[in-house]
Amino acid sequence: EVQLLESGGGLVQPGGSLRLSCAASGFTFSTNGMTWVRQAPGKGLDWVSHISPGGDTTIYADSVKGRFTLSRDNSKNMLYLQMTSLRAEDTAVYYCARGSTTLDVWGQGTTVTVSS
Amino acid sequence: DVVMTQSPLSLSVTLGQPASISCRSGQSLVYSDGNTYLNWFQQRPGQSPRRLIYKVSNRDSGVPDRFSGSGSGTDFTLKISRVETEDVGVYYCMQGTHWPRTFGQGTKVDI
Numbered sequence: 730e731v732q733l734l735e736s737g738g739g740l741v742q743p744g745g746s747l748r749l750s751c752a753a754s755g756f757t758f759s760t761n762g763m764t765w766v767r768q769a770p771g772k773g774l775d776w777v778s779h780i781s782p783g784g785d786t787t788i789y790a791d792s793v794k795g796r797f798t799l800s801r802d803n804s805k806n807m808l809y810l811q812m813t814s815l816r817a818e819d820t821a822v823y824y825c826a827r828g829s830t831t832l833d834v835w836g837q838g839t840t841v842t843v844s845s
Numbered sequence: 846d847v848v849m850t851q852s853p854l855s856l857s858v859t860l861g862q863p864a865s866i867s868c869r870s871g872q873s874l875v876y877s878d879g880n881t882y883l884n885w886f887q888q889r890p891g892q893s894p895r896r897l898i899y900k901v902s903n904r905d906s907g908v909p910d911r912f913s914g915s916g917s918g919t920d921f922t923l924k925i926s927r928v929e930t931e932d933v934g935v936y937y938c939m940q941g942t943h944w945p946r947t948f949g950q951g952t953k954v955d956i
Contacts, residue, residue, distance in 0.1 A: 764946070766894075773951040774886070774894060774937050790945050791846075824893060830882040830941030831899045838893055 731755035731834050733825050738839030745815050749839055751808035751825035759783075759803035762829035765810050767821035768838075775821070778810065779829055793819075815843045847872050847940055851949035858956060864925040866952045868938035873918050875942070882941035885914055885923045888951075889934040897936075898923065930956060 737749040751763070765777040778799045779788045787799045798811040808825055820843050826832035848871040858864045874881045885898035896905050898914035901921060911926040925932055933956060938949040 773935075774888075774939070774948040776939075776946040776948060779946070788944050828941075830876075830880075831884050831896065832886075832894075832939070832941075833896050833899070833905070835893045835895070 733834055733836035735825050735836045735839040738841045740842045741815055742845050743843055746813045749810040749823055751836060753806045758806040761827050763808050764826045764832055766824045766826055769821045817843050819843050846945055847943045847947050849938055849940055849947050849949040851938060851952050855953045858928045860956055861927050864928050866923045866936055868921045868949050870919045870940055874940050883921050884939045886937045887934050
């Protein structure tokens with residue numbers, strides 16, 4: 730079964746850091762681009778970042794550029810989102826999803842709350 | 846960024862009746878490879894988003910055939926031929942042609 734499982738969310742103070750992880754299973758992870766999408770409480774979907782299959786290319790939304798870093802370990806089938814200088818507006822459920830032009834598999838999400 | 850505009854933002858439908866959601870993009874979504882990367886997602890209450898339609902009109906496996914997608918260029922539509930109880934949720938369009946990818950605001954469908 731194709732599956733994505735996010736972890737690492739939690740409560741963090743403004744200005745703090747957090748690393749999200751996404752464990753992939755049931756498909757060939759190393760041949761798929763991967764994406765993070767977030768959803769603030771009661772709001773719509775917000776595209777965050779994408780990484781190419783080999784990890785050599787990353788693209789970020791302007792709202793997170795310079796603060797978030799996306800990486801992957803294809804030997805472990807893992808995706809990572811390092812988040813620094815967190816702001817209240819980063820509070821959201823963060824989903825990892827498979828794909829680039831389309832997102833055909835989504836995880837269940839992990840919740841990040843930025844608050845003092 | 847390519848702005849994706851959905852309408853209506855809220856839709857109250859009668860069981861068994863049709864429903865239609867419009868999605869307009871600020872730029873053409875035709876990519877250089879000739880494909881149009883317009884997707885539709887469904888998010889039921891308390892659940893993760895689920896892809897319904899990709900490349901304008903291709904329905905995902907397991908998606909009932911009452912769902913259909915159409916359109917071209919900058920103007921797209923998701924139609925539900927006969928709404929059922931399980932269709933309650935929020936529907937989003939997303940363009941996968943331009944960077945950054947962008948979503949519509951979402952259309953809430955209730956009965």
